[in-house]
Amino acid sequence: MSTEQVEVLVVGAGQAGVAMSEHLGTAGVPHLVLERDRIAERWRTGRWDSLVANGPAWHDRFPNMEFGEVDPDGFAAKDQVADYFADYAQKISAPIRCGVAVTSVRRNSGRPGFTIETSEGTVEARFVVAATGPFQIPVIPPIVPDSAGLTQIHSSSYRNSAQLPEGGVLVVGAGSSGVQIADELRASGRDVYLSVGPHDRPPRSYRGRDFCWWLGVLGLWDLETPPAGAEHVTIAVSGAHGGRTVDFRELAAAGITLVGRTAGHRDGVLTFETDLAANIAAGDASYLALLREADEYVDRNGLDLPAEPEAHLLGPDPACVTDPLVELDLAAAGVTSIVWATGFTTDYGWLQVDAFDEHGRPAHRRGVSTEPGVYFVGLPWLSRRGSSFIWGVWHDAKHIADHIVTQRGYLAYRAPRPPQ
Structure with a gap:
């Protein structure tokens, strides 16, 4: 079987791979995108049925194409997002080959580039871009054993x-x-317990502007490193129900029992940390801090945005917060299922190059890895806070494409012959 030759191989055809293809194509760089499933497959089959994007359609998109059937201030459903990327790939004539899994990438010895083994043969490339994103292996903490007799699934x-x-x-x-998910389950008539850890809780909108707008004008999308201790803090924000601020007091009033972080399990009894009130308070503090920054911005710039003093008022903590459960007998409470919304880890076992730190995490600067010729795109905080959003991925991909173009220029240099 012959070996296929390409200049740049992009692995993955989600939002990162499609963005990468656009910028490489615009720069005239020959490339190939390999995707083991369909374009944006995770949006189609790796999400729950009612999921919508967390950002409004005017913001959560690539700059060169709008969502066709979504109001700019609305939130696209998951299948609409997947269709958007498939349509975008067609619009830019992206050279995407679906149904091809990459099994290994190794640096060539004694010659430039990399040899890539795939489910459909061998490819050689001068540059490799890992665009597989951060949502690869679901993480379920080893707290409740399978023998407990519960249905346990990842989100x-x-x-x-x-x-x-x-x-x-x-x-x-x-x-x-x-x-x-907890809100949906409660609305379906279930008794629901929600285990709450540390989180940031931005307002969905404030003074007539979505929080995405506020983070933009306040320069918070451009933060290059997360605040100390906040590298893995989750963000409680939702586009569900047309978009509304997540308020744990409202969730409790709707019948959801809030508990602290899930700590352990023994003989059918779950135990929880005593950190619930502190986690709620810290989330409230992040919420109020953003409101204050927004108010200062309005005053400083003389904007005509209606004041919203009621947004600063927080109701009393519900009883489940002031007198929290520290343990729960699952059988006595009638709990038969656990949904673990506990994130993901990455899997780069196929990328067999020196591009990782001592903890196995990608070692890079703005996506340019420590292994020359290897790049990462689509990771949180790749270059800044906005890297996790669709538009942020697009800008990160532009930087990486520019870097590849520069490197190609160096590699194309030929020294002039000395005079005879």
Whole structure:
């Protein structure tokens, strides 16, 4: 079987791979994108049925194409997002080959570039871009054994309430996914417990502007490193129900029992940390801090945006916060399922090059890895806070494409012959 030759191989055709293809194509760089499933497959089959984007359509998109059937201030459904990327790939004539899995990437010895083994043969490339994103391996903490007799699934496998057996549900994790799933389960008539860890809780909108707008004008999307201790803090924000601020007091008033972080399990009894009130208070502090920054921005610039003093008022903590559960007998409470909204880890076992630190994390600067010729795109905080959003991925990909173009220029240099 012959070996295919390409200049740049991009692995993955989600939002990162499509953005990468656009910028490489615009720069005239020959490339190939390999995708083991379909374009933006995770949006189609790796999310629950009712999921919508967390950012409004005017903001959460690539600069060169709008969402066709979504109001600019609305929130695109997951299939609409997937269709958007498929349409975008067609618009830019992206050279994407679906149904091809990359199994290994190794640097060539004694010659430039890399040899890539795939499910359909061998490819050689001068440059490799890993665009597989951060959501690769679901993480379920080893707290509750399979022998406990509960249905346990990760949020990436959750689709709707009907897939779970009858009975109550514990949702572990109070970021965007956990909050929305818990709210949906409670609305379906379930008894729901929500395990709340540290989080930031921005307002969905304030003074007539979405929080995405506020983070933009306040320069917060451009933060290059997370605040100390906040590298892995989850964000509780939702586009569900047309977009509204996540308020744990409202969730409790709707019948959801809030508990602290899930700590352990023994003989059918779950134990929780005593950190619930502190986590709620810290989330409130992040919420109020953004409101104050927004108010200062309005005053400083003389903007005609209506004041919203009621947004600063927080109700009393519910009883489940002031007198929190520290343990829960699952059988006595009728809990039959646990949904673990506990995030993901990456899997770069196929990328067999020196591009990782001592903890196995990608070692890079703005996506340019420590292994010359290897790049990463689509990771949180790749270059700044906005890297996790669709538009942020697009800008990160532009930087990487520019770097590749520069390197190609150096490699194309030929020294003039000395005079005879």
